[in-house]
C-alpha cells in the first residue's frame with residue numbers, strides 16, 4: 001500500500017542518518033512535532049492530506065450520538081442555532097418527524113450530547129498534531145446520507161472545505177470525521193484525492209446536476225478527473241482526519257439505510273480571519289450573509305462574524321478566533 005511504501009522509504013532514510021527521526025520531520029508543514037503520531041503517520045499526512053485512525057470512538061458513544069440525533073428528528077429537543085437540512089429530492093409536503101426528513105444537522109455546538117463528540121480526549125489528542133494546543137471547534141455536522149431516490153441528490157460534490165472558511169492558515173485547520181456505522185462504496189463513503197492538500201483553493205460553485213443539488217453543496221469547478229481516488233471504507237468508530245484543501249466528496253447511497261457520520265472542523269485558536277473580497281470565496285460569503293439575514297433577521301453580520309459566533313474553545317486559550 002501507499003502507507004507502507006512511505007513507511008519503508010522513511011525507514012530507509014532513517015537507516016542512513018545518525019540523527020533521530022524527529023529531525024527528519026522537523027521541516028514538515030502540515031503537522032506538528034509531538035509524541036503522538038508515529039513518523040510514518042506524519043509522513044502519510046504530509047504526503048496525502050489525510051490520516052485514518054481505526055476504532056477511535058467507542059460504540060457506546062456513537063449509540064448516544066445516534067439517540068440524540070433521533071430525539072432531535074422527533075423534535076423532542078430544541079437546540080439553539082441548530083440547522084436541520086433535508087435532501088432536495090424530498091418534497092416539503094412529505095414531512096415526517098423522523099430521520100427520513102433529515103439529511104444533515106449543522107451547528108450542534110449548543111447540544112451538550114452531540115458536542116461531546118468535539119471534546120473527546122482521544123480525538124483532541126490527534127487534532128493537536130495539526131492545530132497545536134489551543135483548539136477551537138469551528139464547524140459541526142451530523143450527516144445522515146439518505147437512500148438515494150434515483151435522482152443522485154445524495155451525492156456530495158467534490159470540494160475543498162476551506163472554501164467555506166474565512167480563516168487561515170489552512171494547515172492549522174483539520175476535520176475529524178467519524179463513521180457512525182460501516183461506510184463503504186454502496187452507502188456512499190468519503191472519496192478523497194490524495195495529495196491535493198498541497199494545492200491552492202479552487203473556484204467552487206453549484207454543480208450542474210440534472211436531479212438537483214442540496215443547499216450549500218458547492219463543488220470544485222475544475223479538478224483533474226484522472227487524479228487517483230481513494231474510497232475511504234471505514235468501520236463504525238473509525239475516524240479520518242483531513243486537511244481543508246484536500247479535495248473530497250461522497251457518492252450516492254445505494255442502500256436502504258441512512259449512512260451516518262459525525263464531524264467537527266477544528267482550527268488553532270490563534271488562526272486569524274481574512275477578508276475574502278476579491279477572492280474565489282466571494283460567492284459563499286454572499287450566500288452565507290443572505291441566509292443569516294433571512295433566517296435570523298441579522299443585518300450587517302459579516303461572514304467572519306458567523307464563524308466567530310459559532311466557534312467554541314475546546315482546549316487551551318481562545319487567542320484570536
Ligand SMILES: O=C(O)CCC(=O)C(=O)O
Pocket residue numbers: 141143145156161188189190248249250261
Ligand atoms: O459525509 C459526507 O458524505 C461528506 C460530507 C462533506 O464532505 C461535507 O459536508 O463537507
